[in-house]
Amino acid sequence: MANEMNDLTKNLTSFADSLGNLFGPNCEVSLFIMKGSNHELKYSVNNQVTFRKYREHMNHYELEALNKAKSHNGYTVFSYTTKGGQSIKAALSLIDSGSKEEQIIAVVSFDLTDFLLAKNAFQRFSAMDNISEVNSGEKGANSIENITTLLERLVSDVVNEVGKPISYLSKEEKVKIVNILDNKGVFLIKGSVEYVAEKLCVSRYTIYNYLEEIR
Numbered sequence: 001m002a003n004e005m006n007d008l009t010k011n012l013t014s015f016a017d018s019l020g021n022l023f024g025p026n027c028e029v030s031l032f033i034m035k036g037s038n039h040e041l042k043y044s045v046n047n048q049v050t051f052r053k054y055r056e057h058m059n060h061y062e063l064e065a066l067n068k069a070k071s072h073n074g075y076t077v078f079s080y081t082t083k084g085g086q087s088i089k090a091a092l093s094l095i096d097s098g099s100k101e102e103q104i105i106a107v108v109s110f111d112l113t114d115f116l117l118a119k120n121a122f123q124r125f126s127a128m129d130n131i132s133e134v135n136s137g138e139k140g141a142n143s144i145e146n147i148t149t150l151l152e153r154l155v156s157d158v159v160n161e162v163g164k165p166i167s168y169l170s171k172e173e174k175v176k177i178v179n180i181l182d183n184k185g186v187f188l189i190k191g192s193v194e195y196v197a198e199k200l201c202v203s204r205y206t207i208y209n210y211l212e213e214i215r
Contacts, residue, residue: 020045032105085167
């Protein structure tokens with residue numbers, strides 16, 4: 001069994017190397033060994049995406065994905081924004097090691113930040129003036145939206161208008177976003193300060209400082 005485990009691990013590290021080389025430095029491939037509820041990083045390629053180190057644990061986004069993978073088909077695809085403002089799209093897969101004691105977890109994390117910046121640049125370049133489309137069912141949909149969904153849409157729309165990934169935003173641009181949201185009455189919604197702070201990768205106290213500066 002030990003030899004089988006070693007052979008499997010060797011094959012997976014080789015696959016991780018090839019995948020990392022294929023997609024380049026924006027693609028991190030990490031292999032974790034899980035024993036019971038404990039999980040540690042055993043191998044990583046292009047770790048400049050998450051900057052994790054040997055024997056570190058999965059982050060809380062990956063742990064949530066792990067729970068989903070267990071209850072679905074053994075894998076899940078998810079996305080999140082790091083504290084540094086990186087936009088990450090990732091896939092987590094459970095790999096049968098043939099051992100009841102150990103399980104292998106493979107996590108492929110791709111940094112989309114540069115791609116999102118390019119996407120926004122292309123959208124601005126190809127935009128056409130004086131054209132607007134109105135979905136006839138939008139009013140009905142808006143009328144039944146709950147507060148949380150409304151908050152998410154308002155914040156997302158304003159951030160997208162700026163046209164940059166979060167990690168590329170300057171303080172002035174973040175203040176501008178907060179100012180627009182304030183004018184829209186977003187901060188009258190309970191929990192909005194915490195939500196906006198998380199999206200802009202700052203603390204809620206920073207949001208309060210922005211609001212004080214604006215007002």
